[in-house]
Amino acid sequence: MPDVKTLAVIGSGQMGGGIAQIAATSGINAIAYDAHQGSLDKAKKLHEKLMARAVEKGRMEQADADAALGRITYTTKWDDMAGADWVVEAAVENAEVKADIFTKLAQTFDRDDVVLATNTSSISITQIAASAEVARAGAGQRVIGMHFFNPVPVMKLVEVINGLATSPEVTQRTIDLSKQMGKEPHAANDRAGFISNRVLMPMINEAFYAWMEGVAEPEDIDAIMRLGMAHPMGPLRLADFIGLDTCVFIMDVLAEGLNNDRYRACPLLKQLVTAGRLGDKTGRGVFDYSK
Ligand code: 3HC
Numbered sequence: 001m002p003d004v005k006t007l008a009v010i011g012s013g014q015m016g017g018g019i020a021q022i023a024a025t026s027g028i029n030a031i032a033y034d035a036h037q038g039s040l041d042k043a044k045k046l047h048e049k050l051m052a053r054a055v056e057k058g059r060m061e062q063a064d065a066d067a068a069l070g071r072i073t074y075t076t077k078w079d080d081m082a083g084a085d086w087v088v089e090a091a092v093e094n095a096e097v098k099a100d101i102f103t104k105l106a107q108t109f110d111r112d113d114v115v116l117a118t119n120t121s122s123i124s125i126t127q128i129a130a131s132a133e134v135a136r137a138g139a140g141q142r143v144i145g146m147h148f149f150n151p152v153p154v155m156k157l158v159e160v161i162n163g164l165a166t167s168p169e170v171t172q173r174t175i176d177l178s179k180q181m182g183k184e185p186h187a188a189n190d191r192a193g194f195i196s197n198r199v200l201m202p203m204i205n206e207a208f209y210a211w212m213e214g215v216a217e218p219e220d221i222d223a224i225m226r227l228g229m230a231h232p233m234g235p236l237r238l239a240d241f242i243g244l245d246t247c248v249f250i251m252d253v254l255a256e257g258l259n260n261d262r263y264r265a266c267p268l269l270k271q272l273v274t275a276g277r278l279g280d281k282t283g284r285g286v287f288d289y290s291k
Contacts, residue, residue: 004028004177008084010101012074015119016090017043018152021050024071025060025153026181031081032074040074047072050153082108086177088146090119093249098123099131102143106135115170115177117146121246122197122253125163125190133165140165144174147196148183150242158183161194192257193250201250201263204242207235208266211286218286236286240279244272244286 007023009016012034020030020043034040051065060068073080081087087109089101098118105116116139118128125145133140145161158178162171171187178185188194193201207221216224222234231238239247248270254263272278272285279285 003180004086006031006084007086007088008033008081010034010081010087010089010105011091011119012039012043013090014150015148015152016088017046018150019088019090019119019148020072021047021068022153022181022183024068025064028071028181030072031084032072033076033078033081034074035076037076040076044072044074078104078108084109084114085111086115086117088117088119090148093121093123093246095123095127098128102128102132103135106132106139110136112138112142114142115173116143117174118143119146119148121147122193122250122257124192124257125161125166129163129165141167142170144170145188145190145194146174146178147194149196156184157196158185159194159196160185160187161190162187163190193254197250198254201247201254204235204239204247205251205263205266205269208239208269211236212266212268239269240285240287240289242279243281244269244278248273 006029008031009020010033012020012032016032016034020032023030032040032043047069051060051069054060055062055065087105089098089105091097091101098120102116109116116132118125120128125143129140129143132143140163143163144166145159147159147161149155149157160171160174160178175185192198210216210221211218218236222236225231225234233241248265251263251265255261276282277284280289283290
């Protein structure tokens with residue numbers, strides 16, 4: 001199969017913006033789609049800032065940075081993506097929203113060589129693929145999990161998750177594309193949370209329980225895991241970085257999908273979400289970033 005020439009990314013938030021960026025720096029044309037122009041403007045500004053920083057630090061030549069930025073187009077028009085030969089969905093972590101998107105994708109991309117990937121962190125690939133299959137017979141074979149990690153330009157991993165209908169050829173092409181984008185792909189099966197969040201989120205949740213029970217202060221919990229386990233960020237800082245609402249969502253998916261209450265989100269974590277303290281995205285979560 002030829003290398004991917006044009007990749008469309010649906011959703012220009014933290015993850016989608018990063019995916020478009022590394023596609024472009026890997027020589028692939030990227031179409032960044034979002035329903036909201038504001039998200040596209042924010043993504044464009046971040047792309048320009050990060051490329052300028054890479055040039056400043058000698059990691060990229062100015063000409064290469066300019067060429068990469070020139071490969072990214074930003075659009076609020078769904079039909080502008082029609083020419084893409086690969087799609088990565090990186091929209092909100094909501095099963096209904098993803099079902100609608102994959103229904104539309106199956107209708108828009110009728111060529112059976114266009115892979116319809118999702119960056120979902122925990123929603124069943126099989127479930128997402130079923131929506132595509134209903135919209136167009138056979139489309140389910142082209143649906144696969146292509147799970148990137150935040151911040152996308154920095155984190156090497158792509159977790160590749162096969163749904164029950166995913167064809168082996170699509171799996172191989174996803175592995176090849178991940179490598180073409182400078183990433184290291186590793187496979188997981190389609191169980192709630194896959195491997196990354198099945199292992200990471202319960203650890204983060206446990207840190208909230210330790211805090212709630214007064215075992216240690218947040219700063220000490222994080223320092224113990226940073227200094228003792230060489231984690232680049234402590235679990236509570238990482239929760240703020242990911243978003244506390246996303247953490248609760250993933251824990252709920254684990255509890256539901258694995259049919260086990262031990263994955264229920266810690267009451268203190270849920271209380272912070274109720275209070276609107278979502279972490280980096282609201283300027284306050286476990287820690288206060290407003291100063
Ligand atoms: N976007 C792009 N690049 C970024 C970035 C961002 N948001 N944040 C940092 N970087 C880059 C910086 O440009 C810097 O590179 P440079 O100085 O050479 O230009 C490099 O990363 C290091 O950044 P900093 O010096 O600012 O700070 P740190 O050394 O502390 O690194 C970090 C920041 C890379 C975020 C590091 O703390 C880290 O790796 N944290 C763990 C992140 C993690 O675990 N991610 C996975 C979360 S789980 C997930 O995403 C799955 C989802 O499904 C929930």
